[in-house]
Amino acid sequence: MSQKPTIPKGTRDFGPQQMAKRNFIFKAIKTVFEKYGFMPLETPTMENLSVLTGKYGDEGDQLLFKVLNSGDYLSKASEEEISGGSKSLLPKISEKGLRYDLTVPFARYVVMNQHDLALPFKRYQIQPVWRADKPQRGRYREFYQCDADVVGTESLICESEIILMINEVFAQLGITDYNIKINHRQILKGITEAIGAEGKESEFCVAIDKLDKIGLEKVLKEMEDRGISAEAAQKSVPILELSGSIEEKIAKLKDIFKDSESGKKGLNDLEEILETLKSFELDNNHIDFDVSLARGLSYYTGSIFEVKVNNVSIGSVSGGGRYDDLTGVFGLKGLSGVGFSFGVDRIYDVLEELNLFPTDATTSTEALIVHFDEETKKYGLSVLNQLRKAGIKSEIYPDKAKPKKQFTYADKKNIAYTIVIGSDEMASGNLTLKSMASGQQDQLALDAIIDKITGHNE
């Protein structure tokens, strides 16, 4: 007896029901991305390790899945390398790794195709990535990322459009209660200058990034641990606790930043982004200017975003920001851009928690033909042909089976209607249409059945 098969930990199968729900999310995101002029890109699952290594820090290098070279993979390794342990042997036996995020492959693509691309280049990319993280609830070793980036322009219209896209995707998904937190790296720099902690910007960011998790007291302690003076840390408190409308916060910061060019630049950008949004007549743009938003990734240099859905157990579901050097690491300097990402697994959980998946997102086949014998089955085939010609997703139970079994099949597969064909139905031409949800049955001619099912879909 063979052993029952398993899948690698941290990975998942997506069966029909989950696929239908996931596709509901992907479709909303793709539709909006394309409406805003973003075009799809797909890159290979495997990248050369020379492309991946060193881009995600030491921890990231550890979490890369590495692919063993084909064939006699030890043939390139010397005896010393073989006996030298995992680290010494690695470069000799593995040259490729699995995609760790979508940003590095995107940068690699831009550099390789720099002479053919129309700049600014707006691309979206929806593909899985792999990380050898310890699997836990909500954290997988294979998961999808959905990124959209514009590179080759410093125009702040792009920032405004990201906010618009987030609003539009959430509207399509039915999510209404959420905040788009926005901040700017130059504002954070301005704060460090204003409190007398100039040059300690990244330490400051690392500390305040934990504000939600550990609270203000511990954040201040962390600042001091990272070399910011107690006095400077204390001076940051009223700034981190700024309240009021966006305009009020900006007004207060203008005063605080009177000697900080960085701070002024950040505020100007923010004002321009908000001004641009006014041309788009949103009732509520959901924006929340949060001076304590830092976002960990060090490559952001301008605006930064993070989106939280309110009243659910899940944290941020989207985030991004502007960077001024995407491709320098591959030899192409000075390419600025701005991008953001949707966390599909988290959005999935949010929609489940808020019960927002529409029922027809999980409907599969629309109609199943139920029959009693060879003769009614044969008649059912021509009915099936007519249903499909009308564009109705339909099937016939392929085997001879008791009606109960056929109805059970329809139930299990979440099929909306059954069309029952017995000898009476064949004789009269009026077939029995049963709604599986309500149990209601009607005797109808095929034309009327088609109208009813297609009408039901409108």
Next chain:
Amino acid sequence: MSQKPTIPKGTRDFGPQQMAKRNFIFKAIKTVFEKYGFMPLETPTMENLSVLTGKYGDEGDQLLFKVLNSGDYLSKASEEEISGGSKSLLPKISEKGLRYDLTVPFARYVVMNQHDLALPFKRYQIQPVWRADKPQRGRYREFYQCDADVVGTESLICESEIILMINEVFAQLGITDYNIKINHRQILKGITEAIGAEGKESEFCVAIDKLDKIGLEKVLKEMEDRGISAEAAQKSVPILELSGSIEEKIAKLKDIFKDSESGKKGLNDLEEILETLKSFELDNNHIDFDVSLARGLSYYTGSIFEVKVNNVSIGSVSGGGRYDDLTGVFGLKGLSGVGFSFGVDRIYDVLEELNLFPTDATTSTEALIVHFDEETKKYGLSVLNQLRKAGIKSEIYPDKAKPKKQFTYADKKNIAYTIVIGSDEMASGNLTLKSMASGQQDQLALDAIIDKITGHNE
């Protein structure tokens, strides 16, 4: 200066133009699969090597991409294993591999979920697979497969529906000149019985599988090399050269198979498949009964298919067949099914060769707003807002730039229309709509522009 990055050999990036064309193909296939009641499934990229190994023959095992265990991957290996060479070390340092096809993961999924599935289970799966083959023209190390299978029924309606789906997908793609070759493993068995080569069925299949490539003489030689007598080989010639209509071929074979139960069973199945197809009123079902069709995969036990597009340089673009034991290798016996697969890369090449990609499959953004200064750009934002509210994929050139540069961007990105906004246009409200294909320019109010662009899409 850093080195220019590359991608692993045998892999590809799919840029916006290629993605649009590929999505045209995927959409046609998905639409048809779902219309016939097939539901999507996705399985993880990595499978345990215990699931993959031994399923694809020795050559397949060699061609599996293996993923190195995370962390100190050598820690589980003894010194003897480390010094014992690639083969001895492999099981200690790698437990996972990349998906090699979609059939084995499907079988694994069915076994793991056997108690929850509605049988018959109809699933389709469109995902990449990886093979460490030597890359060459048209052969990649990462490529997509598109499979549809029904398991848990022996009904021949499934075979008929596969033929219908192939017809319908090709109709959607605009491919009209093609043949669906059909044969049956029991007919092949019947032939070996009829020619006196009983029990040599797989040798016979391996030989005739090469008929197209090496010709009849060499096939007969190959039969003899594989232990079929010269007399038996000669007796197969008139059968392999059978001509006439499907009905005529069946009639001749009925005579030949009068003592072969297998042969009769194969012919009966074929007749039933053809009979069922009649309920679906096809003008031309493109079927060609080819008794020399063998298909290499040994797990087929019933009908087999292969689809060739005529008058193109590419070989078969689709194929499949019935198997009577999908999951036995994972301990679940007796699950019969039938499935088939579309070769997306090959279909892509066929559509390119026949120039069948519709132009709107490669259109991206529908309209670009072209402006001259800050004021016209700002006006353009509100125009952009109206376009998007009307569902038009549109964008504004985000930077201040000369009109020529903005038009070049539109050209490069294959944008259908530009909407030019100068001070005259702002004053009059009549904007300049330029068709990038024809060069024609019209002065129109925004409403008229929206009508024209959306009408153009109908």
